[in-house]
Amino acid sequence: MGFAEKRGSYWRARYKTAPGKHLTVVDEHGKAIKFATKGEAQRSAGEAENKYRRGDWRDPALGQETFGEYASRWYGAQDLAASTMQNYKRHIEEHLLPDFEDHALAGILRSDVDRWEKKERALYAASSVKTWRSTFHLIFEDAIDEGLITSNPATRRRGRGKRAGRSRGRGPEKVVTDPLGILLIAERAALLSGRDDEFVAVILKAYTGMRWGEIVGLETEFARPGAVRVEWQLYELDTGEMVRCPPKDDSYRTIDAPPWLSALVANHIARAKLTPCACHGRTYVFCGHGAARTGGHHGAKLVDVARRADVSTGTVSNVLNHPDRVTQATRTKVEAAIADLGFIRGGAVVGHTAHWRRNGFATWLFTPAVSGCYPKKAPQEARPVPLVGEPWPGIPVRGRNASARADACWVPIARGLTPHGLRHSHRTHMEDIGTEKVLMDERMGHIDGSVSARYAHVTAGMRKRLLVGLTEQWEEALDARLEMSPRSPVRVLGGLLRARAAVH
Known part of the structure; x- marks a missing residue:
């Protein structure tokens, strides 16, 4: 406990900070406070020691750096x-x-x-x-x-705060979907993009549990017969740069693929006539969709301003849209970079993207496929995807007055599902098949540090049963889709439906 110490004609307050170490109560200038009475010094010493124990103590002699x-x-x-x-x-x-x-x-x-x-x-x-x-x-x-x-x-501090309602801070339950939902979402994504790539990518992600960066960073040499090797991922920085880096938590792994899935990916690679990207000089299984365009001005981009000011693109965006959230010094630095580069809002660079962008893929392809609606984007509110109803399941209408020219729209499949939700769906489907935990962990790139996990090992029988189960789910989804319509505007799915109809 703090104590008072007699110093000539005054008392000073002393308190303990560590075994054998005591400090003196000081003012804002770091000088010892001289108390007239012993009682005042003891009270001040007690308050200072309590603050120190609570973590609310400050020493004016230290930490003057901002x-x-x-x-x-x-x-x-x-x-x-x-x-x-x-x-x-x-x-x-x-x-x-x-x-x-x-x-x-x-x-x-x-x-x-x-x-x-x-x-x-x-x-x-x-x-x-x-x-x-x-x-x-x-x-x-x-x-x-x-x-x-x-x-x-x-x-x-443990044991402090509200005792009830702590779970309110947890995130919402992750939305998953069944194999038929996956197939329908993949079909819609391909219709929205106007090509087969998105169909193949959604199916591959849903039946392997690969992370988004692993799908985008999948190089053709690692798409092998009967398996997909996860060796790298592409991580998108705020500057727009795609960094080639190891998978999360060094989760290098080989994911077994059913024959039909390997054939789907191999046929896509052969059909797409892929070439090495300019950013890494490597050939990837999937490339970006469409052109990078945000307007008609060809000049400095948001990422150029961020690099010049040595801040993130989010900070630049806040300076432009919410300046009150940014400090004056940072605003000044960003505004100077804008002036130096001649940045104009709405500027653009024309050209095809080498890789998908996470936000663009989720916003304009995956979310509309899942919910049937384009997301809210100022000044427009969320709106249904306008469709021409034939051939089923409908072709998205684009251009001027698209809504007036449409005669149908999609109903939601799994509202709230995200691309990462496909990874949750895959784990759920493996549970449904009865897959052993050790194989599920290997496939998902998870590490189980328990003692029991050290004694469990993957066998050929486990792998075979899993591939048989995934194939049965796939074929059941194709059969259900076939009952809805024997044809599809998506070329690759149309071929799969014809082949499945021939079996029956």
């Missing part, structure tokens, strides 16, 4: 994967600096962090805020290691 200065220095010292560096940069620039950039490192209290989190939770998903606070915590931990501060104000 959080913005330290965060910049901290980020520059990191040497991590490009995706991790991008995420840290986004967290710091867009969510930490606006509130704490000019605060002294040692002057940030736990109560400040709690108020910040409460404000962020009112605007963003709880899972996102939790991630940003974790970055905050990591930065402070390194500051402690450097001796700049003695406690971490971003640490969560």
